Amino acid sequence: MVDWTEKYRPSTLSAVRGNDKARDALAEWAKTWDDHREAVVVHGSPGVGKTSAAHALASDRGWETVELNASDQRTADVIERFAGRASKNTTLAGATGGGGGRQLVILDEADNIHGNYDRGGASALTRVVKDADQPIVLIANDYYDMSRGLRNACREIEFRDVSARSIVPVLRDICRREGIEFEADALDRIAEVNDGDLRSAVNDLQAAAEDGRRLTVDDVATGDRDRGLDVFPFLDAVLKEETAEEAIQSAYRVDETPDDLTKWVAENAPKVYEGAELARAYDALADADRWLGRVRASQEYGYWRYATDALAGGVAAARDGSKGGWTRFSRPQFWPSSDSTADEVVRKIAERGGFSMATARREVLPFLAAMTHHCKPRELTVAMAAYYDFDAEAVSFVTGSGETTNKVAAIVEDAGERRASTMEEHSEAFGGTREMATDPDDGMAATAATSAADSDSDDEPDGDPADDDDGQAGLSDFM
Numbered sequence: 001m002v003d004w005t006e007k008y009r010p011s012t013l014s015a016v017r018g019n020d021k022a023r024d025a026l027a028e029w030a031k032t033w034d035d036h037r038e039a040v041v042v043h044g045s046p047g048v049g050k051t052s053a054a055h056a057l058a059s060d061r062g063w064e065t066v067e068l069n070a071s072d073q074r075t076a077d078v079i080e081r082f083a084g085r086a087s088k089n090t091t092l093a094g095a096t097g098g099g100g101g102r103q104l105v106i107l108d109e110a111d112n113i114h115g116n117y118d119r120g121g122a123s124a125l126t127r128v129v130k131d132a133d134q135p136i137v138l139i140a141n142d143y144y145d146m147s148r149g150l151r152n153a154c155r156e157i158e159f160r161d162v163s164a165r166s167i168v169p170v171l172r173d174i175c176r177r178e179g180i181e182f183e184a185d186a187l188d189r190i191a192e193v194n195d196g197d198l199r200s201a202v203n204d205l206q207a208a209a210e211d212g213r214r215l216t217v218d219d220v221a222t223g224d225r226d227r228g229l230d231v232f233p234f235l236d237a238v239l240k241e242e243t244a245e246e247a248i249q250s251a252y253r254v255d256e257t258p259d260d261l262t263k264w265v266a267e268n269a270p271k272v273y274e275g276a277e278l279a280r281a282y283d284a285l286a287d288a289d290r291w292l293g294r295v296r297a298s299q300e301y302g303y304w305r306y307a308t309d310a311l312a313g314g315v316a317a318a319r320d321g322s323k324g325g326w327t328r329f330s331r332p333q334f335w336p337s338s339d340s341t342a343d344e345v346v347r348k349i350a351e352r353g354g355f356s357m358a359t360a361r362r363e364v365l366p367f368l369a370a371m372t373h374h375c376k377p378r379e380l381t382v383a384m385a386a387y388y389d390f391d392a393e394a395v396s397f398v399t400g401s402g403e404t405t406n407k408v409a410a411i412v413e414d415a416g417e418r419r420a421s422t423m424e425e426h427s428e429a430f431g432g433t434r435e436m437a438t439d440p441d442d443g444m445a446a447t448a449a450t451s452a453a454d455s456d457s458d459d460e461p462d463g464d465p466a467d468d469d470d471g472q473a474g475l476s477d478f479m
């Protein structure tokens, strides 16, 4: 199946929709690059076209591209090779011919460097970005997660969420090119549900329209994803406003199974709760998950009551007071219950940890999911993927991150390397070399401790510039 988000990735900047100002600023940055020689940070929510814009820009200007993952420790060396002053880029310029021999370096996940780089590494990247002899685009979701040194070294362009109004023409265009007839209301509906995120709107369109029949508003309204509309007020109720008792009553009014509601709450709790509140909420969600596990094991649907009490009442009770403001809730991933990925993940956890499948499903999987939600902390996610030998599908399943994101692919790659080097160590293990823990608790606990230490420093990206090598221990010292 061809992925429509790839098939219809904009190939020229003018096809990048909904961010005209940012798009113009990016074109201007490139046009004048010889004068200012600055790198640029393009930041914004997932699925708004940042990576597409960078590639489209290169294609418009006839530039070659090299795409790197900023959180990879070797990246500074690689950029140095491609874009450093010393290289003068003769190799690539010679090879490409047109476009003035420019090589656009695209650095994905520039906000994910803490935790993977030691301080010297982050500083090396900043230095290389400052001195580069080729244009560099850094891509980030959270601008302020980047170190101040790196931010200061770059120009900034923000990509805003793509409004429903800008999403509709993209969907319409795809339908025309696919020869799909549609009711205008159906496209409006998809755009509304996915307000802000063009990638997920395209995914929804593909899911609803792929059978080639005329697309009606009913197809969309009865589609699985549409149910999200009713859920948002419920999330406000649980996470911000209602008492435990009221939240339980609200949960009964939502047309979702407790399984799905748990996923919705788990996905969105970190957007509203913090610190101890969040830890208490995860406890309640783990409790809900245990009950859901009992339902699956026994088919005793009466237990759903207790799951609902935990996911709604427990999570509401975990909150300190009530909260205001507007939150952009996001949709979790849903998997059919017969999903082979889910089974495969549980089997691997059970085998590796020596648990029963039931324990792996009920006790271990929810814990891993909470600890590596959206692949953060990254190092812990890599350690988990290495330990359980997870592939991209499995990592995406456990963390709730999109499977096709570069983030997941890079994690799986790093995990593969970690496994390979662990195996090498094991082959020398008779000589008494350090081993990767065979007890999951040991391995994960060491990593979790390291990540916690690391995220402390993330709290103060400005006050304690990550660029200075202050001689403190880095992650590599622990693992």
Ligand SMILES: Nc1ncnc2c1ncn2[C@@H]1O[C@H](COP(=O)(O)OP(=O)(O)OP(=O)(O)O)[C@@H](O)[C@H]1O
Binding pocket: 004, 005, 006, 008, 009, 010, 015, 016, 017, 018, 019, 045, 046, 047, 048, 049, 050, 051, 052, 053, 141, 162, 170, 198, 199, 200, 202, 405
């Ligand atoms: N502004 C846009 N105009 C046209 N298509 C878009 C736009 N934004 C996203 N898309 C569609 O969504 C897909 C994914 O977009 P892209 O990878 O560029 O997003 P991103 O902002 O870089 O997301 P992430 O931060 O998750 O990498 C594109 O291939 C394209 O099909």
